[in-house]
Amino acid sequence: MELYFNLNEASHNNFQDLKIKVEQKTGKDFDRAIAEEFLGTSIVIGMRISSPLREDNNPSCKWYYWHNHLRLKDFTSGDNLSAIDVVLKKRGWDFKTFAEKVKATWGINPWERTVTTRTVEFAQRKPKKHANIQVSITEQKNAGRSKARVKIYFRKDTWSMDDEVFWRNFNSPLSREKFPVFAAKEILIKGRRKYAFTPESRCYVYPTGEQGECKLYFPYRDPKGKRPRFMSSSGYADIIEGYAQLPPKGKFLVITKSRKDVQAFYDLKIPAIAPQGESQYHLLCEVIPDLQRRFDFVAVMYDFDRTGVKWANFLRRKFDLPVFFLTDGRFGTRDYRAKDISDYIRLHGGYGAGTKKAMRLVETAKESLIGQLI
Numbered sequence: 001m002e003l004y005f006n007l008n009e010a011s012h013n014n015f016q017d018l019k020i021k022v023e024q025k026t027g028k029d030f031d032r033a034i035a036e037e038f039l040g041t042s043i044v045i046g047m048r049i050s051s052p053l054r055e056d057n058n059p060s061c062k063w064y065y066w067h068n069h070l071r072l073k074d075f076t077s078g079d080n081l082s083a084i085d086v087v088l089k090k091r092g093w094d095f096k097t098f099a100e101k102v103k104a105t106w107g108i109n110p111w112e113r114t115v116t117t118r119t120v121e122f123a124q125r126k127p128k129k130h131a132n133i134q135v136s137i138t139e140q141k142n143a144g145r146s147k148a149r150v151k152i153y154f155r156k157d158t159w160s161m162d163d164e165v166f167w168r169n170f171n172s173p174l175s176r177e178k179f180p181v182f183a184a185k186e187i188l189i190k191g192r193r194k195y196a197f198t199p200e201s202r203c204y205v206y207p208t209g210e211q212g213e214c215k216l217y218f219p220y221r222d223p224k225g226k227r228p229r230f231m232s233s234s235g236y237a238d239i240i241e242g243y244a245q246l247p248p249k250g251k252f253l254v255i256t257k258s259r260k261d262v263q264a265f266y267d268l269k270i271p272a273i274a275p276q277g278e279s280q281y282h283l284l285c286e287v288i289p290d291l292q293r294r295f296d297f298v299a300v301m302y303d304f305d306r307t308g309v310k311w312a313n314f315l316r317r318k319f320d321l322p323v324f325f326l327t328d329g330r331f332g333t334r335d336y337r338a339k340d341i342s343d344y345i346r347l348h349g350g351y352g353a354g355t356k357k358a359m360r361l362v363e364t365a366k367e368s369l370i371g372q373l374i
Helices: 012-024 030-039 084-089 093-107 161-168 171-177 260-267 283-293 306-320 341-347 353-373
Strands: 005-006 061-066 071-076 078-080 116-120 135-138 152-156 182-189 191-194 204-207 214-217 230-232 250-255 296-299
Touching: 012 030, 012 093, 012 152, 030 071, 030 084, 030 093, 071 084, 078 084, 084 093, 152 214, 152 283, 161 171, 171 260, 260 341, 260 353, 283 296, 283 306, 296 306, 296 353, 341 353
Parallel strands: 250 296
Antiparallel strands: 005 152, 061 071, 071 078, 116 135, 152 182, 182 191, 182 204, 204 214, 214 230
16 A cells, blocks of 8 residues: 655644645646546546536546646636545535535545644754753644754655666665665655656655654766755754664764765774764764673764865874775775765675675774774
8 A cells, every 4th residue: 555654743734734635645636636536536637527516428528637726617618627626616615614525435534733842853953961962842732832843754755766866876775674765656845746756866754763754865867967866854954864763772873964874884893883974073073982881882984075174184193083085096095986985886896795895894994993993
């Protein structure tokens, strides 16, 4: 069954809440769901059909999408109606009656307000001495007072052979069970469709955090293009990838810079964490003292670029952490032809052969780093 997964808190707008709840229940966009339910027919896009509002022996209407909304074009009358308008006209309902019918049909109360208690990871952006990592927040949801946040909903797609081939370039299926990755068939942001799967594109979802914060990854988009390769919901910037999966204690921990690298290190039997970018140092400043007590050695592995070197050296100076990079041949260094550990695994054959080669590389680096510290 395909369902929308709510990846953030409920909307402050009652009608948006109604739409989202119907989409979650049906796995269809709101307009299509209500049209098929209350008109009693399947919606076929682009095909001439008889008008649902009058006797029509000669098909003169057509369903189509305009700005992600389902509409009916009547070529005889010239009317151009939304799906809701068609339902209201067909049934003779006003909007209040329509809402009650939706409530009765799908068991939804579109006007309900709820009280929720939630725990947010790393909710404080600025570091505070002795700050608690887990911050408990209880809030009264009130449509008139609560501040709107970015909400991302997605509909899962079947994990295909192409998806498996792509991800095996970097990590194992076992790591994707530990750190879930979903293929998205459709993405809704603020109730509007922002992505639908095509053979030329693919979007993956990283669901993380107790409040359903998530990150979207578009691997086939041009890194220098106008469309972003990464998008995230509100609160995701405050998540440290891999932190919740860490063991209580260990010998070696790596601070890296991406979810894919955390998964790659998991395949190497090495715990790892990653903030949402190297410059999110304020989150690391809160947890590194605790990590240094839990792990015998903590090291930093960022990209060998201006940003990565800058923030790796910041952590080295502040916490006396050893750092290592996959260098690119500049300044007389060795050229590894890969910017991070997941790229290194891909370069050397992906999960399996690449993992074994990466294991030897990291073991050598560990011996060197630990030798410097002893």
